[in-house]
Amino acid sequence: xxxxxxxxxxxxxxxxxxxxxxxxxxxxxxxxxxxxxxxxxxxxxxxxxxxxxxxxxxxxxxxxxxxxxxxxxxxxxxxxxxxxxxxxxxxxxxxxxxxxxxxxxxxxx
Amino acid sequence: xxxxxxxxxxxxxxxxxxxxxxxxxxxxxxxxxxxxxxxxxxxxxxxxxxxxxxxxxxxxxxxxxxxxxxxxxxxxxxxxxxxxxxxxxxxxxxxxxxxxxxxxxxxxxxxxxxxxxxxx
Numbered sequence: 001x002x003x004x005x006x007x008x009x010x011x012x013x014x015x016x017x018x019x020x021x022x023x024x025x026x027x028x029x030x031x032x033x034x035x036x037x038x039x040x041x042x043x044x045x046x047x048x049x050x051x052x053x054x055x056x057x058x059x060x061x062x063x064x065x066x067x068x069x070x071x072x073x074x075x076x077x078x079x080x081x082x083x084x085x086x087x088x089x090x091x092x093x094x095x096x097x098x099x100x101x102x103x104x105x106x107x108x109x
Numbered sequence: 110x111x112x113x114x115x116x117x118x119x120x121x122x123x124x125x126x127x128x129x130x131x132x133x134x135x136x137x138x139x140x141x142x143x144x145x146x147x148x149x150x151x152x153x154x155x156x157x158x159x160x161x162x163x164x165x166x167x168x169x170x171x172x173x174x175x176x177x178x179x180x181x182x183x184x185x186x187x188x189x190x191x192x193x194x195x196x197x198x199x200x201x202x203x204x205x206x207x208x209x210x211x212x213x214x215x216x217x218x219x220x221x222x223x224x225x226x227x228x229x
Contacts, residue, residue, distance in 0.1 A: 035215040044206055044222055045154070050215035088154060092214020096172040098144070098156035 002027050002091055004101035012109040019076040021104045023089035028069045030093030036065055036074045037088045039103075045088060049074065076106075084108050111135045111218035113207050118223030125197050125227070131190040131207030131220055139163065139185035142210040145192045147203035148222070155203070158192060159210070175201075197227045 003026040013019055023034065032052040037045035047056045049065035052072055062077040076083055089101040117129040129145070145158040157174075158181035161167040169181050180193040190207050204222040211217040 031213075033214040035213070037216075044219035045216070046219070047211075047215055047217055050211060050217075051213040054213070056215075056217070090154070090216070096156060097159055097170055098146070098214070098216075100154035100156070102153055 001096065002029065002099055004089055004091060004099055006087075006089060006101035006104045008104060009102075010105045010107060012107055013079055014109045015079050015081055017079050019074075019079055019083070019106055021074040021076075021087055021106075023067075023072040023074070023101050025070045025072075025091060029072075029091045032068050033092040034065075034067070034072050035090045035092070036063075037090065038083075038085045039088065040085045048087075079106070111209060113209065113218055113220035115205065115207055115220040115223040118205065118225045120226045120228065121197055122229055123197060123199055123227055126193070126195045127197065127225060129192040129194070129205055129207075129223060129225070131192075133188045133190065133207075133209070136209065136218070138183075138188040143181075143183060143190045144208045144210055144216060145179075145181060145190075145205060146208055146216065146219075147201075147205045147225075149203035151200075152203075157205075160190070194225070197225075199227050201225060202227045 005024045007022045034052045036049040039045045053065040064075040086103045086105045112134045115131045159170045160181045178196045182191045206222045207220045208216040209218040
């Protein structure tokens, strides 16, 4: 089973700053099938990135996914007020078919 | 626009059963793999079932914690996804989401969720 570890647990930043979120897998992610989601309180997760680096439809280009194998990064180049949320990574392909990381909370400093 | 609307969540006693439904619109439901994912404070996001398209004729998939107790199904004529949950345990307490799946294994659309509480 692939285990995803996200760091840091919480990131305290100010609007306009750059956020760098890490997702590390215990084994290589099949075909880099790694996705990122944003979740705000009381809402369901929203897809940001698929295939490690492809932005979903309508996602601003300040969200940048990168990485391969076991190490992946979500960068938010310049935080907007609406970006403060919890971010999850998710892999697809190994048993169990989907696993999620525990999340990184980006909060306002 | 993709819309997924879950229903059926309730308070149920341990050992009980419940069926969740998810009505889809805004996309070609019959041509999409569908999933159920749950979320609880204790376990975070947890995938619990995947169903392929009818044309694929492939078995549905489940993780160990729910295999043999939960059954996912779909009715493409009604654009509806189901989750039959039997032998419910306290640890099944969570918000349950249905989700559509993309080609790279991403979960492209999510419903608003329905709360299942298992308690005596």
